[in-house]
Amino acid sequence: MLPDRLRPRSVTGLAGLFGLVCALASVAIGMALYVLADLSFNRVQDARLAREKARLLAPIDGRAPGAGDVAARIAERVRRREISSIGHRLTDTRGTLLAGTAELRAPPGRDGAVLFRQPGEAWEAARAAQFALADGGRLTIVAESESIEDLGKSVWPLFGTALALSAIFGALASLLLGRLISARLAAIGTTANAIIAGDYSRRVPVDSLGGTFAEQARTFNRMLDRIEALMDNLRQVSSDIAHDLRTPLTRLQATLREAAEAGLAEEERTALITAADRECDGILSLFAALLRIGEVQAGRRRAQVATIRLAPLVEDVVESYAPAFVDSARTLRLEACEPCFIRGDADLFNQLLVNLIENAQLHTPEGSATQVSLRRDGASAVLMVRDDGNGIPASERQEVLGRFVRLERSRSTPGHGLGLALVAAIAGFHEATVELDDAGPGLIVRVRFPASEQGATF
Amino acid sequence: MNILIVEDDAGIAHFLQRGLRHHGLECDIALSGRAALTLLTSRNYDAMVLDRMMPVVDGMEVLRRKPGHVPVLMLSALGTLEDRIEGLDAGADDYLVKPFDIGEVIARLNAIGRRAKGTDRSDxxxxxxxxxxxxxxxxxxxxxxxxxxxxxxxxxxxxxxxxxxxxxxxxxxxxxxxxxxxxxxxxxxxxxxxxxxxxxxxxxxxxxxxxxxxxxxxxxxxxx
CATH class of the missing domain: 1.10.10.10 (Winged helix-like DNA-binding domain superfamily/Winged helix DNA-binding domain)
Incomplete structure (x- = not known):
């Protein structure tokens, strides 16, 4: 990654950087093309020089030709005009020019590259090769680089135009890209600002066709949904606390004021203080239940989630509660307990089952029988608590279920009345569904958990 | 048993002290985390009742900096499982959520004091x-x-x-x-x-x- 101060700070900067990189890439491609073309032309010229040498220095009757023979061959070739754009220079041992008219100048550095001219013409770039003859003469063959120079002349303007065009289009594309991204970001910014201003229902518009931006917008919107749910939860918990605590707190206050009155008998005062103490216990357990629901709904228990084996948990809870049912003249029986695994929080699962079982105990008449079962049903683990009490009339069943969601509760039941709300919250945490059904007579509560495979260890 | 009560709320601290003394437990009070750390270096205590939320040096920091192996019963208004786990992970031997019953505090102090002596390791x-x-x-x-x-x-x-x-x-x-x-x-x-x-x-x-x-x-x- 780039260091912070070199990273573009704006979309325009990002687009500009993109354009610059494109332009530099075009230049680099042009230069590479030129170098490659030059190399390949040089190879062609070198091949021509090699062919010319082979012709001029071909052996005569098995011996290497002398300067005289070569001069004759050159003259012959010039006469036949067979050698356009190739020049020669042949000297004998003393340096006397024997044939050819080409004038050469010191090579400008590169191997084989020289400047040369024919009499009366301008200097031109060329490639040359020198050979020593058998009799001490020297032959220099020169091939004009005219063609590659011409090519260069036509390629450079072409390349320049292409570069300019690509720079212009690159700049335009960058600008357009910048605008598009800015517009997307602005949409998110507008939504975020609306939410900061208090409009929690605002969402980022999502393209119907999908794609990266739509995916990002959806993720962003899901985050906003979660935040809104948390805010709702917070509001709900706060108003629940305000609502549900007011009544017992008022009762507590009344009891304490009564206890403080003058002229009470000692045992009356003690009874009132005991009542106030009980009221405090009730308030504290209501408070604990509300906080627990808040804790579960806010997802603060994610860390405890593991693959858990349900059967031992169910057996354990039923075994623990069976004596309590017997003591209150009811029965509790484990009807079926199949091996099931879910991803979940064992402590919360225990609480869910404990709440359902305690509910059955509280809301059934003496002599009632409650049955608990755990069964594997396809991809679900189904926990069922079934009693033969009075049940809930079909018309109200839907309503009770609705109450789970809205956290409203029946005030005539003993306890703080939050047991089923907590069951609903725990089921929701485990992505489980809660169904209420008629046991004819009695109530069936079914909690359907998504089952997990036994092999999974996480 | 000699107990150190670390609690920044003087009312709660004295309520605890009265309760513990009534049950025959000797105790000192430290009204801040810093005072607790000073007392801990000068005296030997059998156990410590430690409030979690205190200004400046809080209960978690006292846990981290306390010398020796004084068993700790942590008291806190923070009662979620997460909070408990955090407290116990930081080295508290037991964790009790406010409001508390004085009998509960004493029973738990006895239990952690006994556990710290390591007498019942056997099967x-x-x-x-x-x-x-x-x-x-x-x-x-x-x-x-x-x-x-x-x-x-x-x-x-x-x-x-x-x-x-x-x-x-x-x-x-x-x-x-x-x-x-x-x-x-x-x-x-x-x-x-x-x-x-x-x-x-x-x-x-x-x-x-x-x-x-x-x-x-x-x-x-x-x-x-």
């Missing part, structure tokens, strides 16, 4: 005429085997670990059932009555004393 527990082997779930009274189910066995084991001292309902729920919540129906009483019936089946006296609404004490000496 076998003995209290008076009772004997149990933890790994095999077997129990005897006066040498005669007792046929206890899992819950009854776990209840008896917890009482025997704290023989002679009260064990609160909440301590039993945590130790025997492992629930982080307190059930509203009395599963403890029902299971305890089954355990008592089995302990007295041969006509022996009931060794368990009930403190109504509070907890239970196993008396080991009278039978011995």
């Amino acid at each position: 076998m527990l003995r209290a008076g005429d009772l004997e149990i082997v933890l790994t095999t779930f077997r129990a005897w009274r006066r040498g005669k085997p007792l046929h206890l189910n899992k819950k009854e066995f776990a209840l008896l084991a917890e009482l025997m670990r704290n023989a002679g001292r009260p064990v609160t309902r909440m301590m039993l729920i945590e130790a025997v059932w492992g629930y982080s919540f307190e059930p509203s129906t009395n599963i403890i009483e029902s299971n305890m009555s089954r355990l008592r019936a089995k302990l007295t089946i041969h006509g022996d006296p009931d060794p368990i004393e009930t403190a109504r609404g509070f907890g239970y004490t196993l008396h080991a000496d009278d039978a011995a």
Whole structure:
């Protein structure tokens, strides 16, 4: 990654950087093309020089030709005009020019590259090769680089135009890209600002066709949904606390004021203080239940989630509660307990089952029988608590279920009345569904958990 | 036992001190984390009651910086499982959520003080005429085997670990059932009555004393 101060700070900067990189890439491609073309032309010229040498220095009757023979061959070739754009220079041992008219100048550095001219013409770039003859003469063959120079002349303007065009289009594309991204970001910014201003229902518009931006917008919107749910939860918990605590707190206050009155008998005062103490216990357990629901709904228990084996948990809870049912003249029986695994929080699962079982105990008449079962049903683990009490009339069943969601509760039941709300919250945490059904007579509560495979260890 | 109370709320600190002294426990008060760290270096305490939320040096920091191995009972208004785990992970031996009952504090201080001395590491527990082997779930009274189910066995084991001292309902729920919540129906009483019936089946006296609404004490000496 780039260091912070070199990273573009704006979309325009990002687009500009993109354009610059494109332009530099075009230049680099042009230069590479030129170098490659030059190399390949040089190879062609070198091949021509090699062919010319082979012709001029071909052996005569098995011996290497002398300067005289070569001069004759050159003259012959010039006469036949067979050698356009190739020049020669042949000297004998003393340096006397024997044939050819080409004038050469010191090579400008590169191997084989020289400047040369024919009499009366301008200097031109060329490639040359020198050979020593058998009799001490020297032959220099020169091939004009005219063609590659011409090519260069036509390629450079072409390349320049292409570069300019690509720079212009690159700049335009960058600008357009910048605008598009800015517009997307602005949409998110507008939504975020609306939410900061208090409009929690605002969402980022999502393209119907999908794609990266739509995916990002959806993720962003899901985050906003979660935040809104948390805010709702917070509001709900706060108003629940305000609502549900007011009544017992008022009762507590009344009891304490009564206890403080003058002229009470000692045992009356003690009874009132005991009542106030009980009221405090009730308030504290209501408070604990509300906080627990808040804790579960806010997802603060994610860390405890593991693959858990349900059967031992169910057996354990039923075994623990069976004596309590017997003591209150009811029965509790484990009807079926199949091996099931879910991803979940064992402590919360225990609480869910404990709440359902305690509910059955509280809301059934003496002599009632409650049955608990755990069964594997396809991809679900189904926990069922079934009693033969009075049940809930079909018309109200839907309503009770609705109450789970809205956290409203029946005030005539003993306890703080939050047991089923907590069951609903725990089921929701485990992505489980809660169904209420008629046991004819009695109530069936079914909690359907998504089952997990036994092999999974996480 | 010599206890250090670390609590920035003077009202709660003195309420605790009165309660602990009433039960014969000596105690000092530190009204800040810093004062606690100073006291801890100058005196030896058998246990410490530590408030979690204090200004400047809070309970978690006292846990991290305290010298030696003073067992700690952490008190906090923060009661979610996450908070408990955090407190216990930081080195607290037990964690109690406010508001608390003074009896609960004393019972738990006794339990962690005893645990810190490391006397009951063995697989076998003995209290008076009772004997149990933890790994095999077997129990005897006066040498005669007792046929206890899992819950009854776990209840008896917890009482025997704290023989002679009260064990609160909440301590039993945590130790025997492992629930982080307190059930509203009395599963403890029902299971305890089954355990008592089995302990007295041969006509022996009931060794368990009930403190109504509070907890239970196993008396080991009278039978011995």
